[in-house]
Amino acid sequence: MTEFTVRPATVHDVNAVFHLTNDHAQAGLMLPRSKYKIITMLNNFSVVETTEKEVVACAALTPLWTDMAEIMALAVADEYQGKGIGTMLCRSLIKRAKELGFPKIIALTYQVGFFKKIGFQVTDKDQFPRKMWRECLECPKLEQCDETAMFLDL
Numbered sequence: 001m002t003e004f005t006v007r008p009a010t011v012h013d014v015n016a017v018f019h020l021t022n023d024h025a026q027a028g029l030m031l032p033r034s035k036y037k038i039i040t041m042l043n044n045f046s047v048v049e050t051t052e053k054e055v056v057a058c059a060a061l062t063p064l065w066t067d068m069a070e071i072m073a074l075a076v077a078d079e080y081q082g083k084g085i086g087t088m089l090c091r092s093l094i095k096r097a098k099e100l101g102f103p104k105i106i107a108l109t110y111q112v113g114f115f116k117k118i119g120f121q122v123t124d125k126d127q128f129p130r131k132m133w134r135e136c137l138e139c140p141k142l143e144q145c146d147e148t149a150m151f152l153d154l
């Protein structure tokens, strides 16, 4: 039976991360990201691979400041959804955020039900000005953001 392992991303995962994130971006579920952007964020990314070394999920833990980090670019390949992989990956990033000393982790998402199941609570986007200063400025939806802001105290 296939087992799933979370590990830090390497340069060999850039194409897989590009396809995982951009396939879901085309469906309007997340922001598109260029390969350049993925490479500059590579150190933040973790991936999930199967026993056969196929990369089936990715997510990044990005520090916003000393008081919070953000889960970004979370994507599980369609055919592997509903198997606990997204939960496993987020739990791994939450553990890493704790080790790094962050008191809070946030996510901006359409997947409110998923994040609630792993303990996040809904809040107001205005609580995250540092997020707004950064990636949001590159987002085509900037003024009309329809994602839900969520947080988890660590």
Ligand SMILES: CC(C)(COP(=O)(O)OP(=O)(O)OC[C@H]1O[C@@H](n2cnc3c(N)ncnc32)[C@H](O)[C@@H]1OP(=O)(O)O)[C@@H](O)C(=O)NCCC(=O)NCCS
Pocket: 024, 029, 030, 073, 074, 075, 076, 077, 080, 081, 082, 083, 084, 085, 086, 087, 088, 107, 108, 109, 110, 111, 112, 113, 114, 117
């Ligand atoms: C959202 C996503 C990451 C979830 O990953 P996953 O591996 O399918 O989720 P899991 O199997 O770990 O699900 C855990 C639980 O959350 C539930 N769940 C998953 N997505 C949900 C949603 N949108 N609303 C409510 N519940 C949800 C599952 O049913 C499961 O419940 P259970 O424990 O009672 O069985 C995945 O569906 C995905 O990649 N979606 C497309 C891209 C995307 O939207 N990314 C999020 C960007 S922030």
